[in-house]
Amino acid sequence: VNVLVTGATGKLGPHVVAALHARGVDVHATARDSRHAAEVLDPRTTFVAADFADTDVLAAELERADAVLLLTPHGPRMADTQCALIDLATKSRTRVVKVSGTSSGIRPDGPETCRQHHAAEQHLAQAEIPWAVVRPNAFMQTLLPAMAASIRDHGRISNPLGTAGLSLVDCADLGEAIATVLIDPAHQGCRHVLTGPTAPTFHEIAAAIAAETGKPVTVVDVTPSQAADAARARGLDAWEADHLQEMLALFAGGTAEDVTDDVRSLTGRAPRSVAEYIHEHRHLFVT
Numbered sequence: 001v002n003v004l005v006t007g008a009t010g011k012l013g014p015h016v017v018a019a020l021h022a023r024g025v026d027v028h029a030t031a032r033d034s035r036h037a038a039e040v041l042d043p044r045t046t047f048v049a050a051d052f053a054d055t056d057v058l059a060a061e062l063e064r065a066d067a068v069l070l071l072t073p074h075g076p077r078m079a080d081t082q083c084a085l086i087d088l089a090t091k092s093r094t095r096v097v098k099v100s101g102t103s104s105g106i107r108p109d110g111p112e113t114c115r116q117h118h119a120a121e122q123h124l125a126q127a128e129i130p131w132a133v134v135r136p137n138a139f140m141q142t143l144l145p146a147m148a149a150s151i152r153d154h155g156r157i158s159n160p161l162g163t164a165g166l167s168l169v170d171c172a173d174l175g176e177a178i179a180t181v182l183i184d185p186a187h188q189g190c191r192h193v194l195t196g197p198t199a200p201t202f203h204e205i206a207a208a209i210a211a212e213t214g215k216p217v218t219v220v221d222v223t224p225s226q227a228a229d230a231a232r233a234r235g236l237d238a239w240e241a242d243h244l245q246e247m248l249a250l251f252a253g254g255t256a257e258d259v260t261d262d263v264r265s266l267t268g269r270a271p272r273s274v275a276e277y278i279h280e281h282r283h284l285f286v287t
């Protein structure tokens with residue numbers, strides 16, 4: 001099987017690439033920065049430096065691929081970028097596996113990023129090519145490292161989710177689950193909802209960090225809007241801060257607590273827990 005992975009060098013892509021190589025797949029991967037690619041991708045990968053706007057390069061890559069992972073960063077034009085790639089894949093008749101986001105938000109009135117995923121999913125479902133969608137919940141690799149600086153410097157975290165849990169998922173499990181969907185055309189038309197094994201609250205995450213480091217962690221309750229203001233004050237740009245606020249508000253409503261069995265059924269084993277992630281990445285949380 002020949003697989004093309006786009007957006008391959010971010011938080012998720014390298015895990016998918018590694019899982020594909022472990023199954024003997026011939027992997028081509030795209031992103032813009034070759035030096036970064038050499039640092040984060042399995043050396044067996046054929047890396048092709050390309051912007052999403054380089055349609056000739058991408059069309060040639062799609063032509064040789066049996067399946068493509070449609071993975072692009074969030075941003076104001078994510079849906080446009082993804083719909084254009086779906087149109088290119090339709091021309092080459094390449095099977096598309098699209099990475100979406102938190103399932104409960106993917107509706108026409110969800111947070112902006114989820115609305116964009118909804119639009120791109122609709123476009124894909126109408127394209128006349130085989131397709132599958134994976135909807136991962138929030139990545140551990142996004143939220144947990146973001147807590148780490150405040151833990152190291154002040155021994156505390158902000159909690160914008162109140163008593164809501166969040167079924168955070170480890171990108172390593174996503175990589176293995178997504179590799180299965182890329183390799184096996186039997187997932188045609190499926191929308192897999194990928195979560196971790198439990199949905200801890202931020203208080204429970206703080207307790208897990210304290211148990212790992214042996215140091216107390218204080219939890220300070222804030223609103224999603226206060227959390228976004230603090231991020232703006234740290235220099236986060238306006239679009240990202242609005243995105244953060246909308247996603248935190250979605251999570252605080254408790255709709256991202258659902259735990260599914262999809263990772264286990266795709267990989268054959270239970271997904272990693274937050275405690276396991278914290279143990280594996282202990283260095284992030286200690287000074």
Ligand SMILES: NC(=O)c1ccc[n+]([C@@H]2O[C@H](COP(=O)([O-])OP(=O)(O)OC[C@H]3O[C@@H](n4cnc5c(N)ncnc54)[C@H](OP(=O)(O)O)[C@@H]3O)[C@@H](O)[C@H]2O)c1
Binds near residue numbers: 051053074100143
């Ligand atoms: N973060 C989460 O918790 C989470 C949860 C669920 C779903 N998602 C979804 O996952 C996707 C993001 O995945 P991620 O977090 O792995 O992304 P990421 O870390 O932001 O990585 C983005 C990747 O795209 C490449 N890229 C960026 N701009 C590009 C361009 N103009 N042309 C070509 N390549 C470009 C980047 O490499 P270069 O800069 O070198 O080009 C990099 O490989 C989004 O659709 C998001 O909604 C995220």
